[in-house]
Amino acid sequence: MSASLARALAALCCGLIFGLGLSMSGMLDPARVRGFLDIAGAWDPSLAFVMGGAVAVTFCGLVVVRRMRRPLLGEHFGLEADRPIDARLLGGSALFGIGWGLAGFCPGPAIAALSTGLLPVLAFVAAMVTGMVLHDRFVRPR
């Protein structure tokens, strides 16, 4: 098996586990996400458990990753260089958060929910990709 095919298969498995985790966690449901963000109303803490579980596992995994010189199937780790905390980080995060609160979707659940074939999901994903393109067209690309 070629290295690139192995990496693709690995990516497929990782995506599948991610999508399965999202499905189990209830985070495909915009109402559950809204429930977590609705601290003024009936608060649903589920998202805290999702993120807590995810961060805990990733934290432990990073201990292993830091000891590796290179990934098992690749040449080097593709980690981005550290950038400063600037207006783009803050502004971008704010805009993302507003959109997330409005629809209850962030990129992961939205993509995963494409499998349901629901039109609103398709529309959200199309708008999301459009927004990404618009950003890079009108703002200095990274």
Place this chain on the structure above:
Amino acid sequence: MGGPAVSQFLPSLIGGMLIGLSAVLFLVLNGRVAGISGIVWRLAQGNGVLVNAAFVLGLVLGPVVYRLIAGAWPAMTVTWSWPVLIAAGLLVGVGTRMGSGCTSGHGVIGIAALSFRSIVATLVFLSAGVVAVTLLRWTGS
């Protein structure tokens, strides 16, 4: 004590742990950060198509596998207007590119890596989300 009260959050906890497992495996095997906004963007640009398309395909198949195991699709209630939906999508697209990350990249991996930058980003988007939902509530949505 919190027997039944805590166990209702078990699926969320386990689902989250699976997300973490996915992120760790993607790092260990491919050496890549499982930041969904970045993966989607690279795919949209036609970069690293094989790996990024495979990941996205797996992501889409996740609920399908869930349906096979659980016998039903994951619950989803869709309750928004089209203008809000489109505006939200645009905001998420612009915002994740500008802020270079989303809930998986910053919120999970960034925080697990104790990246101050990601912690700040996560606090900002969580706060913004709370503001958006609270405003929606006040406008009667």
